[in-house]
Amino acid sequence: MAKTLSANSLVWESPLHMVTPSPALQPGPSGGDEPKFADLQLGPLDLMFDYHNSVILFYDARPSIVSLGSNGRTSERGYELPEVRLRRALEQLLVHQPSAAGVLVQNESGDRVQIKYPVAPFVDGDGAKRAPFVYGVPFHVAHANIALADLGDVSIPDPSLDILYPPMPKQGVGDDGCVLPRFVMSFQVTTFTCGGFSIAHVCSHAYADGYTAAVFIQNLCSIARGEGLAVEVDRPVTSTTAVMGPREPPCPTLDHSFIKAWKPAKIQGVHLQRATATRMVVSMEALKALRNSVGIPCSRNQVLLALLWRAHARVRRVVHGLPGDEEEVMAFPMNLRTRGIPGVGEGFVGNAVYLCPVRSTISQLLEMPLSSLVRKIRRAAVENLDIAACTQSLIDYVELQLREGLVPRNTSFTMPSLVSLPFYETDCGWGRPTYVGRPSQQIHNLSIVLDHPAANAWNVLTVFRSLEERACFEEVFRDYVS
Structure with a gap:
């Protein structure tokens, strides 16, 4: 009989990690005491999907078959923990897609949502290069006190499994009439007593359609297993409107009343x-x-x-x-x-x-x-x-x-x-x-x-x-x- 997950089933790693592009790999200036930012202008097709989607991937790993990582923290059983490998891979991937570490905000004219993100590290008091805490990809880590098999058939939608996803950002309009800032994406890695684990991804649909989100996770896992990007991403991207923008004046020719x-x-x-x-x-x-x-x-x-x-x-x-x-x-x-x-x-x-x-x-x-x-x-x-x-x-x-x-x-x-999307092409080792x-x-x-x-x-x-x-x-x- 399948067991039910609850808040008491998980032990959370603390503190919450905000993952930003790896300073060691980040191009551009490395000094200064202020971060540098860029804006990703979203096009009409992006803004039609301004809400967040979630997906989860289950891995039935066993400690006896997991290879020892060449660097990074290892568990008492002698293998690298999935969350360690994935967090390091995410730092490397964000160098290629820094906008994923941004925040959805209202633009200066107040009429559109756009993404603001850091493009260069800055040096704080202890000499470490990092971006402001408000920016980055929230990376949650939890440890479940049951085996993955105890959950039963995870292909059946079950509200108790929703605890394996990172929390959704609050969407709405503040008292000032502007949209509430929201992160672009977040991750949650949950490990189980059997050695299995899950990777849950919450991503703004305004930033990524299903294909883009699947390729992001595919690249993350490819980097995690030491093979670099599986799919090259177009960069730098400063505006999706520049590629798929409206005519001036806009003149629809078909019925889109739906x-x-x-x-x-x-x-x-x-x-x-x-x-x-x-x-x-x-x-x-x-x-x-x-x-x-x-x-x-x-x-x-x-x-x-x-x-x-x-x-x-x-x-x-x-x-x-x-x-x-x-x-x-x-x-x-x-x-x-x-x-x-x-x-x-x-x-x-x-x-x-x-x-x-x-x-x-x-x-x-x-x-x-x-x-x-x-x-x-x-x-x-x-x-x-x-x-x-x-x-x-x-x-x-x-x-x-x-x-x-x-x-x-x-x-x-x-x-x-x-x-048809490459979610099953996501082997992180x-x-x-x-x-x-x-x-x-x-x-x-x-x-x-x-x-x-x-x-x-x-x-x-x-x-x-x-x-x-x-x-x-x-x-x-x-x-x-x-």
């Missing part, structure tokens, strides 16, 4: 509605059978997207009583790094995501054959799609909202997938992770797809606000996936 906008003070209650997610497992055999059943060429992602959209529409019709002619918009993210857009390659740091919308009525979603729904998605994603022009239109649309002092957010049903998951608290209106190699399956995490919603959704799901 992107809604509110005043900053109202955004918390409008969009970020969270609840505990429910997991549904889709085996590779079931995905293969589902693809074969539609009878047309399609990817596993496309056919699963069609099925989840149908299930979502049935909840809207049966549980919430929406009329059949109500339009339902589903927008799925597309990685732009492989689309030939100038300046947007695999090393681009930021949000290179186009939300591709597909529209249908509830009646059509429930009545048309699944193959027709897949065809509709394929037409939107593959056929007649000028991705550069569509992305430019979306950027211009969001920019117009930002200029009005509004906060734009995607309100459509969305199915982000972590399956103890092998690859056994599972990569998300916290139990997920945003409503999403179905998040995660890879599950050990089970030869995909996991789908979906939030339901009632048992009636869950039963209605799962009934459609079971009609196609056994």
Whole structure:
């Protein structure tokens, strides 16, 4: 029987470490008694995703197979502790991405959020080079008094597992009308009595999309095992707007009405509605059978997207009583790094995501054959799609909202997938992770797809606000996936 984690299960390392770029590797001047700062200007696509995401990686290491580190602190058992190796690797990685050690703040004109970060060390009274305490990556270390196996199946969302993540920064607006400063990212490493450990990462989506976050952890682990960067990052980066910015004047050419906008003070209650997610497992055999059943060429992602959209529409019709002619918009993210857009390659740091919308009525979603729904998605994603022009239109649309002092957010049903991202290519010296998951608290209106190699399956995490919603959704799901 699985054990439940609680606050009493963890012993925290003190004090909290604020990791900054390694002074020994940092370019530029090394003297002076004041830090030097730079600003990373965020583009419209970044500001559309101004909230933090979390991911966790579990490693089932054993002391007997862990190699001795060449330097750094070692445990009584004679091997380097994971938190020591990872913290040192993070110092080295931040030299390549110093903006990750920054803080999200309001810019001087007061109309945008940007990132301010230190770019040169300074010397304090004891002669040590370091950045101000407020800047850096918070690095939490905890030690659990149980074995990793005692947690049971960690692929099942469980609120008790959320203690393995670093705390989320408070998002909102202060009394002065400015956004509250928030760190860009943070880490928590938790070790278990068996020698296993977990790495949890909280990262601002305004700074990094899923691909960027996955590559950051991939590079962190590659440095930790002594192999340098796995993926070169574009630097220096001073403005994502310079690469993916609006036209002047902004002139959207497509319908992006599924992107809604509110005043900053109202955004918390409008969009970020969270609840505990429910997991549904889709085996590779079931995905293969589902693809074969539609009878047309399609990817596993496309056919699963069609099925989840149908299930979502049935909840809207049966549980919430929406009329059949109500339009339902589903927008799925597309990685732009492989689309030939100038300046947007695999090393681009930021949000290179186009939300591709597909529209249908509830009646059509429930009545048309699944193959027709897949065809509709394929037409939107593959056929007649000028991705550069569509992305430019979306950027211009969001920019117009930002200029009005509004906060734009995607309100459509969305199915982000972590399956194709390199989270499982994160060996920091103890092998690859056994599972990569998300916290139990997920945003409503999403179905998040995660890879599950050990089970030869995909996991789908979906939030339901009632048992009636869950039963209605799962009934459609079971009609196609056994």
